Amino acid sequence: MSETDQLCKACGQPAPPQEAFNEDRPPSAAGQTIFSQGRIYPFAFYGETGPLTGLYLKTFLLSLATLGIYSFWGRAAIRRYLYAHMELDGHRFAFHGTGRELAMGALKMAGVILAMVVQSLLWYLLFEESLASVAGSLVFYAAAVLLTPFALVGSWRYRLSRTSYRGIRFGFTGTVGELFPSYLKWIAFTILSLGIYTPVMGAHLRRYFCEHARYGNAPFAFDGDGAELIGPLIGSGLLAPFTLGLSLFWYRVRKFRFYWTHTTFQGARVRTDVSTSEMLWLSVVNAVATLLTLGLAAGWAHVRYLEYVSRHVTLDGVINLDHVVQSAQSASAAGETLSDFLDVDGVDLGL
């Protein structure tokens, strides 16, 4: 790889050296893989604009021709490409999901989504326009809030069970039944606190999802306290009118850093140095390019984003992957469809 390739294409800064601390690496038993303390292993993304743009174009055209049916197969293919080009310590991730699974999941959830949309229209038959609009929206959002745990659990379970690294599948052991009572409590606190509790609720959710996520038989963990984000949330909210919303973007990046730097795996901690200014510039350029090219640059923008994130997120610590054992899990893609519809997603890496 040339010197130029070592520069982050999004921010122009040198990428973290992959073997910067080789001398600190402790002697390992034959064939064992050791992530040692103080040794930083960055992620790397090797996807290219051409193939991804091609996949986007193909998905768009065939989805148009099949009235959206092909979109499930297209999405699976795009995800397969993205995962296959995301690397950690010289090894790629893989996505094993299929378009058929996504289509079946969508079919299962179609009734729920249809009911949510239809009920908002039915109110117009019973009440006058303004009242019907309020009632329809209230029921819609109440249903969306209640369905969110189903969407999140289903989405995580499906996505992780279809992802592998070094031939070992990820998995998710959480259940809606277990999460739902706590979720209702957090929602009540959030409403009563006029939204100030939101970061604490977010951290609780993150902890639940991390602690029930597995790589083979090895669990992840989360040690963040959401109270840390209350100040930034209030500050960014108050400053939003004076900064044209830029403070909210700053909060989003702050939350990204908070979530990832408090995530651990077998004692190894995720580190990230993504900066607000670089993320802002990246997002603005990506949005403008995608808009000006009527979506043709979407692949290019996606590659830029993943290159940036992968170069600024690393793993640091001691892990012995040789002891990680396969623990495959079956899962339906229904939650994936619902999470798309409700626009909730916990796996915020852009994959």
Added chain:
Amino acid sequence: MTAATYFDGRTAAARPVKVTRAPAAGGVAGLRLITEAGETIDWPPGSFRLASRDAQGVRLETNEPLPRLLVGGADLLALALAAGAAAPRDGVEFPFRRLVLWAVPVLAAGFALFIYGLPLFGAA
């Protein structure tokens, strides 16, 4: 014979292997993996496929539910293709000529929509 890294799908441990063509019993031969301990593992033709390839290496995978993985260099790909690798899944590869093949109708459709569709829409 070429060197590669093998993941058996049971643990995440990487095992160095030598890869060669399996002895043919009529037709295409398949792949034979030889571990450091001398154990041989045969991958029959059609039971494995390309998972991804680029400048960093080539990855072959077997079918579900317990995917086994073989990672190596460009010579592994040549060996795999000769040994009857199955067609890769959609999304694994998308060569430039296929991009052109898909881009031409998209651009033509967009152009036609702009020239003919918008005036029709405006008139309606």
